Amino acid sequence: MRIRANHHWTAAVFVVLLATLVVVPIVATSAPKDEALFVSTATRAGRLAVFDDVWETIEERYYDPRFGGLNWEASRLVFRPAAAEAKTSHDFYELLRRMIAPLNDAHTRVFSPEEKFDWWSPRFVTVGISVREVEGLPTVVYVEPNSAAEKAGLRAGDVVMNVDRTSAGEYIRRRMQDGSESPTARVKAVRSMLDGAAGTSVELSWKSGKGRLKSAVLSRYWSQRTLGFRFRRDHDILVIGLDAFTQTIASEFLGQLPRAIDNAQGIVLDLRGNGGGDAEAMANVASAFLDIGVNLGKFADRSGASFELVTTPRFSQLSRSTPLVAKLPIVVLTNETTSSAAEILASTLQHRRRAWVIGGPTCGCVLAIRNRHTLPDGGVLDVSEFDYRTAEGVRLEGLGVTPNEATTARRADFYEKRDIVLERAKRYLTALNN
Secondary structure (H helix, E strand, O other), X not given: OEEXXXXXXXXXXXXXXXXXXXXXXXXXXXOOHHHHOOOOXXXXXHHHHHHHHHHHHHHHHOOOOOHHHOOHHHHHHHHHHHHHOOOOHHHHHHHHHHHHHHHOOOOOXXXXXXXXXXXXXXXXXXXXXXXXXXXXXXXXXXXXXXXXXXXXXXXXXXXXXXXXXXXXXXXXXXXXXXXXXXXXXXXHHHHOOOOOOOOOEEEEEEXXXXXXXXXXXXXXXXXXXXXXXXXXXXXOEEEEEXXXXXXXXXXXXXXXXXXXXXXXXXXXXXXXXXXXXEHHHHHHHHOOOOOOOOEEEXXXXXXXOEEEEEOOHHHHHHHHHOHHHHHOOEEEEEOOOOOOHXXXXXXXXXXXXXXXXXXXXXOOOOOEEOOOEEOOOOOEEEOEEEEEXXXXXXXXXXXXXXXXXXXXXXXXXXXXXXXXXXXXXXXXXXXXHO
């Protein structure tokens, strides 16, 4: 999450997670171009300059001066010598991530110059599939159409057995060794088990729906995702898919909502896979469903300075001009990929009994970044500088939102192309209306 605060403590807050391994994009306060590229991590001196900048920036800015109990000075002593001797830029940045991992903070992270992320047009490295834990097993939940993974026979519902000839269980354990044993850390480890540099490959073996063992070597490549929203009518129910919160998405969403809601008897707001974004944009979206001046929570930095986020009159008037919006029953869909600003929205709607939440627990990843920090080699560091609590004083970081009804998919549902969480939401609304 990012906060750009002025002297009145108004803020543009960006709250995103790694759900799809999507990261926080920020309008950065950065060094001039010629200075940003002054050092190279190909040299020992360059690696140490970048390492020291990362360590010192976190030391100075991190929202928790106790670092969650982590001895941050000891981390420097352990990792600095290894950073100096890193063989490649990739190895160096992996080491920086290992140093940061024990903070157990999805928002504090580092990106090499090649990995710099544009929130408005998310770009990430993939092998053509997404993996989540389903029924306790690392399961393929998405296969990119026409990808090498699809041509190799991978299907949603298949179970990952080995990665580079290492069992999936052992691979996940290694991914978690530098962090905690929390559910969020496990989710991240499973989702990142196929991570690597673009242009490299991974040997993958999996079990199909018929129990057959298959394998293939898949190349990692850059891919791009377009963020937006979708309205779909299912008889008298309006299903809304919302990928993220940006000012553009919020403005277009609010402009199209009155026509989309016409004659609807209920709303399903699908926040699965929503990694957050601009919290002010989220507040604008929330204003369509809540009264004016509803407190959406408070952000505070390590000095104690704080501000509150509230719904705004200019968007709450949407509810008044479209009376049904304020009265229609709402079901919010969540899972472990629902993060940050999306968690704030789900929590507020649930607590104010404005919506019934169905699905799985959310990520529990709700911190805020003030400014993206440019590193001496042109890389980028995001540091969580603000903590968040709900209007009731509940801290969502590490906790998340617990659904009113826990409903999770099974492997068989992926093979059958069923969305049982959405099916349950529609049954709930139909029964409520009847």
